[in-house]
Amino acid sequence: MELDFNYLFGIGEDTLTWWQMSLRAIGVFFAALLIVRVGNQRVFGKNTAFDIILGVVFGSILSRAITGNSPFWPTLASALVLVLLHRGLATIAYHTSGRFGDFLKGRPVQLVKNGELQHDALQKYSMTENDLMEALRTHSKHPDISTIETAYLERNGEISIIIKKG
Structure with a gap:
């Protein structure tokens, strides 16, 4: 055998x-x-x-x-x-x-806060405003940064967006 x-x-x-x-x-x-x-x-x-x-x-x-x-x-x-x-x-x-x-899995990074770009975070992670706009168009019907309450670069590389209410 x-x-x-x-x-x-x-x-x-x-x-x-x-x-x-x-x-x-x-x-x-x-x-x-x-x-x-x-x-x-x-x-x-x-x-x-x-x-x-x-x-x-x-x-x-x-x-x-x-x-x-x-x-x-x-x-x-x-x-x-x-x-x-x-x-x-x-x-x-x-x-x-x-x-x-955080070392093993990473940390989320805030890219937009109260409708304002966090330029230091974008620069640190080599993200452009165009990258953020692409995610916004994918996740929202209103592709305008001023409508974003907050946006994060998540640990898995995706961008999550929370739109302002009202």
Whole structure:
């Protein structure tokens, strides 16, 4: 049985055939699905820098398992460790407040306050008035900055806008 598995997945061989890489891809797909389920829905559900970095590194690690550039089982184990690290850090950030959570997940930045642009914030985050106007047109029927009560650059990179009442 072990010999068949090793032969099918090309374990211990120098060169992988197209069908061994294909079987590895199928195996890695289901292993990745299981590993992500061990994490939680947040792992790839939001696009904070914290989550994006996990996605990039996770994909890079798993690609090595498919192409045979790294040993199969240790590579899958390292992917699992990475997802568990993400989950652990997210849990710590949830239970603590302050700089650690802000470092991991970022902080929202106020771009408009009472209808007035916060030029320092726009400049610091390389946002133009045109970027803000685009978000306003997307979220409002009245694309005028004076109608904005407040606008934030959120942790996931989106701009949220609250329109003045009345």
